[in-house]
Amino acid sequence: MSTYTTTLTWTGGNTGTSSCAGKPDIAINPPTEFGGDAALWTPEDLLVSAVETCLMLTALSVLNRQKIAITSYRSTATGTMEKTPQGLRFTALSVAIEVRAAEADREKAEKAVHLAEKYCPVSNALNIPVQLTVTT
């Protein structure tokens, strides 16, 4: 069993500081459409980043275990939030991944990234589908 702990302090107005022991603080506020400053991370951004980064680290772990070397990995992730009868809800989350490997390993790398989706604990903690596209 592993536990992950963060702390949060309200810093006035609609801002706060999210902390995780020994790591750099993250200043947060609401999205601009809810009155926030575009220069700060929002909870919605953090959720999208959590999924995107977990997919990459899980993919790197699978690639490493399968001894597949990659030369680059980049992704773009987008979460969609909509007004529903129950209130604001995330309705979709998509991650577009571009992974590069030597020609002989390209197909294996693509499969490994798709496999990562199955194991990624963050995307598995969501009740919305995570749509993955992988290009090599």
Next chain:
Amino acid sequence: MSTYTTTLTWTGGNTGTSSCAGKPDIAINPPTEFGGDAALWTPEDLLVSAVETCLMLTALSVLNRQKIAITSYRSTATGTMEKTPQGLRFTALSVAIEVRAAEADREKAEKAVHLAEKYCPVSNALNIPVQLTVTT
């Protein structure tokens, strides 16, 4: 409809840079138990922070709408990940909130924070229960 987009670039080994346009980058790597450096944020930390920060901003919004002034707000959030037959899974997420207000508003503030849980889009995106405790 609102969308939230982040990008991620692998920076070698088991590290990456999570970016959100116009905001400070966040360096990420796996938890120490999976070979990461304790000085960097992990996807697991980001997920816990996403829930914790969303609860606070939703609570501030409810408090503001109800014209309840608070004097301080702090919280600590912990996510628990366990090995299951399906692989590593988050099994619990708890958030302990301490909110302070003038004596006459304490009860109202506590109720407003509990109400926030119902509306928080990030905790509503999870398939695990978010356990909230509020002290005033």
